[in-house]
Amino acid sequence: MHRSLGRRLGFGAVAAAAAITFAAPAHAAAPTVSLLVPGVTVAAGAATQVEPLLWADREVSVDDWAMTLELTGDLDGVAFVDPADEFADCQVDSPQKLTCTDPFTFDLSTTVTGTAFTPEIAASEAALGRTGKLTATFTGAGITTVTTSTDLTVAEGVDLVAGNEATVSAKPGDNFTTKLQVTNNTDKVVHGASLIFATDYGYAAPNEFSNCLYRADQLRACTFGQDLQPGATYEVTVPYLLRKDTAAPDEVFGEFQWLTAGDYDDLVKLLADRGLPGLGDPGTGDALPLAAKPAVRALTKQTDTNPDDNWQNVTVTSVGNQGTDFSAMPVTAKGAMGGTVDLPVGVRNNGPATLDWSRSADPAAAVIVTIPAGTQVTTVPAGCERSTDGSQQTNPKAVQYACYSSSLFPAGSVVTYDFRVKLVANVTNAQGLIEVNPPCECSRFSHDIDKTNDNATIVINPGRVVTGTPYHSPVRKAP
Structure with a gap:
């Protein structure tokens, strides 16, 4: 199953940035609720989960609420999947319209939250290349109705698979490297890939690369423009420094997620369109290379993207006593x-x-x-x-x-x-x-x-x- 951008990133930069930049109007007479739906890319011949994100300018409990989702544009062959969700009552009003309600109160705050339901949108193989809009509307007692729209695209489905979990050891102040792998687990050429970094404070980047983005000395993302051949595995070696003030003995965690070039572009566009902080500033120096390796996984023909296997975790064991x-x-x-x-x-x-x-x-x-x-x-x-x-x-x-x-x-x-x-x-x-x-x-x-x-x-x-x-x-x- 292919999933929407917000779910693929676990809210990630989208939710965090939205929460940081939300500003409440002074002396608002009624709570102000904001709604965001990350861009949706559906793999042709597959289904995608959509997860709207909500937050408010204060803590508020919303009764009698409803969320309506509607598809518009050149989206023949694209429709909502009839839901089977025990936590929310979702009804397909038509192939292009779905309404969800819930008998329970919806509690909102300044922290971005998802909903109790994750509607699915399916696209036929024939819908490849079609584009349109997904519009979401949220209503409830005591709040002003809020509506937002996002782009929806039907794309070719591929499957990037990240490498296995790894553990390395280092003393505070030492350099170490992480080796991150990605396999094109389909029979199609994948045109470019990107890598998103979510690391603990102990990970510091001692060097910069021109194809990567940074926040101070923290590496946030890298892009690789080369084609990934069907069944082939690729590896990037990322240099790091374990900060001198890292606790020891301790464990420092890093999570690394591979995205297709298209999914990465969706993320960048979403942040820019919403006026949210970007992923970071471009680095200097040479480009960080992504090198081909002998394939270590069997080729599996798939038409949908499975982002759940795009993650690789690396644990750094901090050695010493501080x-x-x-x-x-x-x-x-x-x-x-x-x-x-x-x-x-x-x-x-x-x-x-x-x-x-x-x-x-x-x-x-x-x-x-x-x-x-x-x-x-x-x-x-x-x-x-x-x-x-x-x-x-x-x-x-x-x-x-x-x-x-x-x-x-x-x-x-x-x-x-x-x-x-x-x-x-x-x-x-x-x-x-x-x-x-x-x-x-x-x-x-x-x-x-x-x-x-x-x-x-x-x-x-x-x-x-x-x-x-x-x-x-x-x-x-x-x-």
Whole structure:
């Protein structure tokens, strides 16, 4: 089964870029919902899954919603497949029109999400070369109807198959290479191929190539213009550097996806048409070669594309012994009753290793802030919220806030959360506490190499010496 661009990339650059660039109108009277359908390429004689993407300018629950998809243009021989989806009620109104509803509420937020249904569009062999439009319309209670269109093309189907998973070992700061293979698993010549890179922070590109795209020193994509012969296997050797601040021992993951030239062009066009960030900037130097190898797979005649076998994973085993040391930074402030004071709550990664939790998307640092008694918070910084459950509370009797960093926390960097509090009493030695990654039964970094500096005090109007330490609860299970 051939799948649409968004599904082939697992939302990838499309969803991430859409979420980043979405801007909410100021003081919008009603939620603003956005809809995006990635470009669709159907293999002649096969079917393609379509997955519309939705997001909103705020959290919103949509009742009585419906999604209508309609085909227009020169699309004889192209039609919706009668669905059999137990999670959504989709009805083929005509070969060119399909409507999906769901009895459950559709929860949307600023994060791009797919729908509970993946309609299929099929094309006959005779439809090869036909083009048209796929139009999607989303309606629901309390929102303005939103409509979008995308190109639909019926193309020749081929099957690129990626190589097997591999593992290499390196010490932080060492160079290493990844060997990535692709096989043309059809009886047709494949005219060009592209490679998409999704690697952890530890992968750094020490060299640039003219046929590749980069974001700083991270390799994002490469294109190869040569023909791939039927049944033939090709290999590219990509040089890498394991960053000096990579944790060790640890594992650093890379995912590599092969696309046909046409599918890659669809991706680039989609990003450009929607005003989304591109894949990267062109590199300099010579071109990175894709070399032919003896075929290692049997030739299988297929007319559809199977993108599920386009991925190759490479795991780098980081050898050595270096970890991450977070330290909380103490805060002292002075003020009079009725006034306000700033509390810059800071966390530093002393290294030597950068903490990269990007693959799980969990925050690298969870910071629990206990507000001093006799004060009232007037400004809550971005990334922080009032603690409400066991994973966010270490002292249920105190006023606490939970602050979360991004998933990547580089060695040597500092993150600061600027609280402002009003003094509602005459206070001396009013103490609070900053705790970095305190224990919890939840997904949280727990291998700090020096836990003695994970906590720091907040003191307002320091005076006499206060002995003892603020209350700290035992591990609590997150609900």
